[in-house]
Amino acid sequence: MYLLRFAFIVLPALVWSQTATIKGIILDDAHLPIDNVNIKVGDIGTNSNTNGFYELKIPAHSEVTVAFTHILYKRVIVKFNLKNGQVVEFNPVMSLNIEQIATVVINSNQRQSVTGVTIIAPELLRTIKGAQPGVENILKTLPGVNISNELSTQYSVRGGNFDENLVYVNDIEVYRPFLVRSGQQEGLSFVNTDLVQNIDFSAGGFQAKYGDKLSSVLDITYKTPIKFGVNADLSLLGGSISAEAVSKDSKFSGIIGVRYRDNGLILNSLETEGIVKPVFADAQTYLTYKFTDKFQVNFLGNISSNKYTFEPQNRQTNFGTIADPKALLVYYEGQEKDAYNTYFGAFKANYFASEDLTLKLVASTYHTTEEEYFDILAQYRLGEVNTNIGDENLGEVEFSEGIGSQLTHARNDLDAMITTVEHKGDYKMDDNTLEWSIKYTHEDIRDRLVEWEVIDSAGFSINPPNLDVFKDQPYQTYQGPLVAFQNVRATNYVKIERFQAYAQWSKRSELGTNEVFYNLGVRAHHWTVNGDGIESNSQTVFSPRAQFAIKPDWDKDMLFRVAGGLYYQPPFYRELRDSSGTVKPEVQAQKSIHLVLGNEYSFKMWDRPFKLVSEAYYKHMTDVNPYTLENVRIRYRANNNAKAYAYGLDLRLNGEFVPGTESWFSFGYLKTEENIENRGYIARPTDQRLKFGVLFQDYVPNIPELKVYLNLVYNTGVPGGSPSYANPYDYQNRLRDYKRADVGFSYAIVDGDRTYTSNWKNAFKELTIGVEVFNMFDVQNSITNTWVRDVYSKRQSAVPNYLSPRVFNVRLSMKF
Template sequence: MKTKYSLFAILFFFVGFSAIAQTARIKGVILDENNQPVQDVDVRAGGEKTNSDETGFYILNVPANKKVMVVFSHVSNKKTTVEVELKPNEDLEFNPVLNKKFEEIGAVIIVDSRKRVEGITNIAPQDIKLIPGANAGVENLLKTLPGVNNNSELSSGYNVRGGNYDENLVYVNEIEVYRPFLIRSGQQEGLSFTNTDMIQNVDFSAGGFQAKYGDKLSSVLDITYRTPRKFGASLEASLLGGALMVESASKDQKWAGIVGLRYRDNSLFVNSQETETNFKPTFADVQTYVTFTPNNKWQFAFLGNISQNKYNYEPLTRQTNFGTIDDPKALLVFYEGQEKDRYDTFFGALKTTYQVNENFTLKLIASAYHTLEKEYFDIQSNYSFGELDTNIGSDTVGDIVFTQEAGSQLNHARNDLDALIVNAELKGFHNINENKIEWGFKYTREDIRDRVVEWEVIDSAGFSLNPPIIDVPRDQPYNPYLGPLVPFQNVRAMNFTKIDRLSGYVQWSKKSEIGSHDVWYNLGVRAHNWQVSGDNLDGKSQTTFSPRGQFAIKPDWESDMVFRLSVGMYHQPPFYRELRGADGMVNPNVKAQQSIHYVLSNDYSFQMWERPFKLVTEAYYKSMSDVNTYTLDNVRIRYSANNDAKAFASGFDARLNGEFVPGTESWFSFGYMKTEENINDRGYIARPTDQRLKFGILFQDYVKNIPSLKLYLNLVYNTGLPGGSPSYADPYQYQSRLRDYRRADVGFSYVFTENNKSRPEEHWLKKFKDLSLGLEIFNLFNNQNAITNTWVRDVYTKVQYGIPNYMTTRVFNVKLTAKL
């Protein structure tokens, strides 16, 4: 392994120092006529390009010893240019003031042509903080996009176009980040990795993405943390926890750093569920991003995160009413015991960027992720199941009056996992005339130590149930049972697993013209080699190749339209969870799942009511082979680890966004999707994520007579997911669906700093960039949404009843936000 790391270092420094060119740097802050910073200004000089951040700050490398025209352009301001001639390594500070285009009305949505042709959705960082949600953050907004679904409001996980939670790539500043392994339910997650206070930019692709992104089947979430240019701080406090962020930079702008601390308590949500509990969770993390820019050629950055999730859970009682008006039923459960889980994760990454010359850039990224996870529980449940008394006025109304099933269940687990993942990656970027070449090589080492001890004992009507795989006749209580007494489920395994991976990519991009039409080309290929080893494991070396391509055209029409076609092969070499089967044992020779994407899209920008709008539509088809089938229980995924199926996903997505209310951006989204799998050629059945229809609304408004009072609405409607099947059951015999998922979260916020521009300088509110007090109502209409079923067997009829596990009910939250 040392040899491989040395090769990376030698290659990086040899190439870096072999082609040093003479460059200089121009930097500054871009302001408007009111001395306010202007964000997203396009700054260009020759072939170089950058954008100003939210503080108006920009840095651009320019050729030295020659005259260069620097152009500052912004869609809502007049263009500004300046000619410079700088010496090698010279820094010039230039602070332009842009004038407004008086003929334009209202704000304008910024459209990056690169993102349009790549099929990337950009999400504004300010929307992420404002839009209410039970698990507020980037993932909260993703769930309003077409093709993105999740029925667990307490989870930051999401599935895209029929994929599961494990099929999504997440990057922060080009560094891949990971999720804990043993999480079973959304209420255990607490915090997602991404700290929204530190975000500068969010890009998302739901499929057909380029070869430069890694080896997953479904989507890419690409997040950029900002590099601060001056001191700033923010504070958030609510009934769900709090967050603190501090950022600063040195006077010479060479050093910059940002630190965020978060604390989360989901008691409000968990206490609203049907199960009464003693619940004591604590979720906390600290995250930092530090950059050092010694000159205009080098930049060094460090991203670090430490998180600790403690989940102590003691269920007491639960009653779930279901059935129909003519046949009302209920499940009543009394619990004893408790669950104690703990997830400690440590993540650190170093990234250095070296600009060899104006057309050649190198990046070296090294990262390490360490997770220590414990999952301990002993919970006994005594349950009764039967008919519910619904007669108003009856002394027993709401109680079970005829018991069809009574029994007890004991669940036990002592699961421990220790995983260390290290990465080293070298990436290169070349601009050659009209061509852009990108390449990268990556080495990954995964070392996992895993102990699984889980068993479940079920006692029904006075006798212990054996699992269906033990076929022994029983006719109790008429004759005694003399066979073995074994747990209904029993998983015991000790796995010491190592996975070595080598991956790489190369891709070519070019913008050109066909007649008077603008066209973009992108072709690339990824390669991935891996081998699984460990105690009693000797996996074979496996390699995949994934060619991908994109073609986009912007016709020379009066209408502003872009058409895009993406075709590519996507492989997902197995991660540790995909190697471990239902029996807890690791299969080292699991193949990579394969998917071929076909995506055809149209991006149409237009004016309506003299305000900007955008309509994006996409049709897609994914053909999948070597599928590793799985079952889904809340957010816990258990794989078959045998590549025994093929599958497909097809659908249509549409999203209309724009200023439905002047000065605010809202969107409406619609999606239709069908995904099915064929296991061992038995025929196609719905996959666990087969959610056919999706409607999402993100809406922002303000009170006309009180513009400081804002309203934010987050509304999602999804048709029901498949309800799963009981343990050991044949999924082909259980194809029922859960009820439709309907949820609306609304937030009201009063912004005290709304009129700061008109206040005198000595006013105390002038110290704040933002100060607001808000009220949030989660699940506004108090809908009962289910995520999975609990299966209960009627001892008389032998029928299995799927009893919905309902999520959270209506919850109120108060939130204070301050930003300096």
């Protein structure tokens, strides 16, 4: 009897001790925090503070109803079904109306979108780092997004190139460096993951409020702090620290982050040996000051310094087949010094004129100074490898098939200043939303390009490929002048004035018993190119866009979506400059017609939430500006003599494959081809046919503090295995498939949901130690080929330039 009584008393307590946490900020329609909101579940409750922040423990492993109530606002009723220890951020928006709104059911930290936007949980960025940590490390696991260089943050989307992606931070467009040739020199991603609150990504068919690019939009929102906190992260590749705070009167709040990155651990593992010093650092801040409840000012600032110094010494690359193994031996002299310094500042004023009308004014300036200096002499031997087992010279080159040298030189300087002023506004009336913008941009580019390359094979200088004179040495004497294999010299001073505007209308309503969403919008873009020695040229384009989504009143949770429009990409400076360095102001905007059909199916499996997202898309492109792609450097032909198309299918299944964690599996099929000067269709440089991506999280059931993540990507090879000077119609060689798996293990020494008796542990809110293995299976991926001539056959051999091998990293993360 006593045992039975004990069970009745203790077991409910044990069940109740299984808890989860919901927390967040409660906002009104003007996005201002609401204090003294009553949050209640059963007999447990709490109130939001003066900053609108709340935190509440709720029972786990059961459906509970949470009520958010305030005397002046609509009541919000939310149902949660969370796992033990799960933390979900829920930020309700309460309206000034006493009517009760419909119940919202939340089973995970994903929110459904009708606009075709993929929403990524910020916690994933801070948990899954990778060789190049940042939002791009997560994007590469999504269907339709391709990254084939782990040292770079550049990505291509659905057949587009690296220049066709928009990036916004808090409504402010940000820019990337211009002169980057490979990921080794690139540095840090602009987005500081420690500062991120929301991440939205669209791979096509996006709304008119987003700018004029052809491929994708990455829309980032930085935090508005609600309390003091410090985060720090240390690893063998560098570290970061961020701090956030809010004033006592809640008028002023700010967050600042500093990052340092040294890629020496990865670069020193490459085949090319030498002295390498890649040092990248930046500091960012986002500040908010609330003058009144209706008027506030934000400031976003960034200072970035990227320095890359390299003194190569030697390289040996083994390739070929088992029957015919070959090796390339290279001995170097000289060095490379690159520097990219960027400064970015933006003010945004927000005026909440009423509950329905919001007006914004944004002013920003981006300044970049970039230098690429190198003089490198490479002397090479291409030969057959000794394969005799037991021979003391096993693996060495014994018979030379190619001997030569290559001297490369560059003195490239670029100074760019981009200034922008923009007015934005939105007005809500019932279920309708009207948004508009007027934007002016001034781009001032000062560019000096000096590059030349001399190639010598078997003692004889090689003429450039476009020279009609053929050398047949040593059999015939060559009488012509000696010229460099490549020689580019140009100095450009270019100014571009841009005027942009958009207006769009959105509405959520019902069609019978079905929920529907409409969006119609149009953009206008006028630009003028002028400069020293450049004949001024002006152009104007209009871009209409539309979206429609319907959620049928079915037993199955389905959402259908269609989006399309006419998208233009007015040329930026790099698209105006051809391979000789000449600026052509008459280059037109590339044009693309988008059609996207999507479906989202939400369901339960194993009593846990899952979602299958499917999208089929087609793009028809005209006035295409062809380009060559070498590593991550793009060089345009600066004309519009091509047309192209792209179509494909993207699938992603995400959900709680392991209770309390989010994972996904993705698949993408893509085909994109271009027709240059009506010579016929050939594969574009970004024709990545098949893509598989996996982001998987797990933990030890009996030790939930011990977690593991797997970041796996498989991409079929893209065209790009040909020489950079080659005619694309003569070379359609593809690089080998890209296969990479990164895995990370972490153990939470201190968890914010537990209490500790040790004094030193109480000093931390969170403390985690981890080990990461990059390229776990040590796959030899390549990003380009080096082409070396055979002395005897005069053929060229493609020698792969391999990316990083397996690398181990140790990480320590802490929160105060």
